[in-house]
Amino acid sequence: MDRLVARLRGAGCVFAEDEAELLRAATDDAAERELLVRRRIGGEPLEQVLGWSEFDGLRLTVAPGVFVPRRRTRLLARRAAGLLPAVGAVTALDLCCGVGAVAAVLARARPGVRLVAADLDPVATDCARRNLPPDARVVTGDLFSAVPLGLRGALDVIAANAPYVPTEAIATMPAEARLHERTAALDGGHDGLDLHRRITEEARGWLRPGGALLIETSVAQADATAALMSRGGLDPRVEHDDDLDATVVIGVRA
Known part of the structure; x- marks a missing residue:
């Protein structure tokens, strides 16, 4: 051998x-x-060792310690791309963007889209700046607090791969993630829905009429995330892809 x-x-x-x-x-x-x-x-993830990760046919810069894009997140990216209006000016937000994987798919799908990508981790947003077009706005901060206020009520799509692992379940995750990715990129609180609650409370005010919020989640949490969207004034539906083992909840502002 x-x-x-x-x-x-x-x-x-x-x-x-x-x-x-x-x-x-x-x-x-x-x-x-x-x-x-x-x-x-x-034990370091291969992507962090190499300095790049393949995501839906794109090669993305990855730095040590950042959240490595998962294969399942392709469903979130593809559904978000499919909801971008085909004509006119389009504005999209990749919330909890990590290295900008979802935003990169949106940029490929809709050249000229006005992109904003936001994350709490400055190392991740530095990667996102390298992975996204020069005119994309990449900001570092806590959820919507970092997003320019001028975009309130103007977003066509908000895609969020927010942490949704329950705090106690982190100890059972593979060592690659548990030891080599930021805990803040994994920890979703006691039931995994803390960030989903915060996002769904604010999202409607950032969306234009007809705009959509998409949140990646698990099969077990999907109904609860959908209920949070409904409470936040959005009309939710759940989509699942068996091949990707991926679940996304999509909420539309009427």
Whole structure:
């Protein structure tokens, strides 16, 4: 067996062959490659080690410690892109944007869209600035507090991949996430819905009539998130994708 593959497999890397190929391609310098391999064997997510993540066909910059875009979030991004108006000026907000994965899909789907991306983590928003078009507005702050006030009532789409893991469940998450991603990017409070409550309380005032709020959630939490949207004055529906194991709640402002 290839020595690098054996080392990765011994560290518990399920896709050791694929990872070995990516690590070899990352650098021609043997010493530098060894440092990358040691980081990976030490449990750091491969994406953070490589400095990039693939998301829906896009290559996104990723820094150590940030939330790594998940495959399931493709459903959120695709549904948000599908709700962007086909004509006229379009404005969208990627809330809890992380490295800007959802916003990057929106920019690809609708060139010229006026994009705002917001997150509490300054390292993540620094990545988002590198991943998004130069005219995108990337802001650092707590939910809507960082969004320009001039956009109140003007947003066509708000897409939010807010933390929704219940606090006690974080201890059961894989070590890659638990130890190498910001806790604030994972922790959704006692029932996982703390951020969903805050977002749904404010979202209607930021949406234009007919605009939509989309929140990624779990199957178990979807009904509760939908109820929060209804309480916030939106008309909700739940969508699920079995292939992606993904669930999104979509609420429309009448």
